[in-house]
Amino acid sequence: MTDRRSFLRMTMVGAASVLAAGCDRISQTLWGPDVLGKAEGLNRRVQALLSPSSSMAREYAEADISPVFHPNGTTMPATPAYQALMADNFRGYKLRVDGLVSRPAMLSIDDLKRLDVRTQITRHDCVEGWSAIGKWEGTRLSAVLDHVGVAPQARFVMFHCFDEMEEDTPYYESIDLAEARHPQTLLAYALNDQPLPVPNGAPLRLRIGRQLGYKQAKYLARIELVSSFDDIGDGKGGYWEDQGYEWYAGI
């Protein structure tokens, strides 16, 4: 019995370390993460079936708003371009919208406010696991897209940001046109009835209702319509995507 028990214990400890080492080794290969990453496409397709592109994120009441909307990632972009804008309280800020559009534009916050604006109290879910609720006011991205005219070959909206995650590696993100045209997809300039604070992405950030926090690009400098993001960054469609996170962040 004792022999059998120690044999069992040895087997279990052995199996556990083989498992752990095996998993770590698979994680380091080229094929391992690729195979495991197949789930992303399945998640995206199945979730689009179960929760159609028209489905709306839940909107909350004023009483549900977080006392502090926790800022994550960059909280103070250090680039000279951003610092100069901030010194002037963003008065000189203009969002550049170009790429595959008929009428490229430079839009000030006031220009944006003249388009279709929306206010929504929605929940922000970070990939790390925490959540916060905030009241966002902003221009519907679909109104901006209509304003500039999207070329038929455009498939994705790229968001280029002022903040650099590493030297010469600015934050960027991308979403597809269906997500871009969703009614809750905003270019937000206000949080909880105040101009967007710097730690939360002043003067303008993206809000999408149904994806994780890393998609909600802050410190927007430029919006570019593209047919593919293969040649941007490492080609995965966003800064965190280039670090191995999923492009589809609906889960």
Place this chain on the structure above:
Amino acid sequence: MSSESLDAGAMPSTPVDVKPSRRIVYRHALPIRIMHWINVVALTLMFLSGLQIFNAHPRLYWGNRSDEGTAILALGARQDAAGNLQGVTRIGKHEFNTTGVLGVSNGEDGSAQMRGFPSWLTVPGPQWLAMGRRWHFFFAWVFVLNGLCFVGYAAATRHLQRDLWPTGADWRGIGRSVVDHLRFKHPHGEEALRYNILQRLAYLTVIFVFGVGIVLMGLAMSPRMDAVLSPLVEAVGGRQSARTIHFIIAWGFVAFVLIHLFEVLITGVFNQLRGMITGYYAIDATPAAPPPPDGEAPDTSGPSEDRPHD
């Protein structure tokens, strides 16, 4: 117990010596065995990668938000007077020093690291959220599809209705079954082939409460799914509540697996393992049953009249 766990096949082949005589029956059908082992792999990897994901924010909350200072469980770290890192687990208002396991533990290089669960309990070992999510979502699909196949197969073959659903007699014998379990007393003959009431309730709970519950709570954390699942999310208290319940059920699975392994251990680990690998399981032959022809080797002409079980 010791005679139960002795593998009859290992006994000398003189039939006279076999005490008590053993009979081999075909107990677990092939699809059940395959799905059982797929589930072992999927559950293990989901648990370990789940702890990796948890470590990215090792605190649990109730409600929709995770406001500072409202965590109901927090794995953290602080420096003691000597400047050493100390792991602190806080449950409600109670703090525990859990240095070495929770909050602070040694990484693979042997140095103290601030992390919720230790590297030997996470996949991958180092802090690597993106990779943890890949493992988790891949095996979540394996778990869900395997689970659906199991329930479909079990219902179609009436395994579910016959072997898992408790009968009236089962319910009436629940007191006796509890006592038997507490005394580690298990049947050895024909009765060993039949699931007892506690086994039935345990399996049904794990499949339909834990299994269904953990998947739903996982989906309730998905912002895209919440656009259609928000009634469910609000019914359980909010997204952070769903995350907390997901975590609790994961440990419920661990508790089930520990009890399951313990029962396997005390009812004859080799016999049980053989049952779940080859399908064949040995029981004490009852006096009425005819002795097995020629020792214990499974009859190649077919698995007798015993229907596959489990």
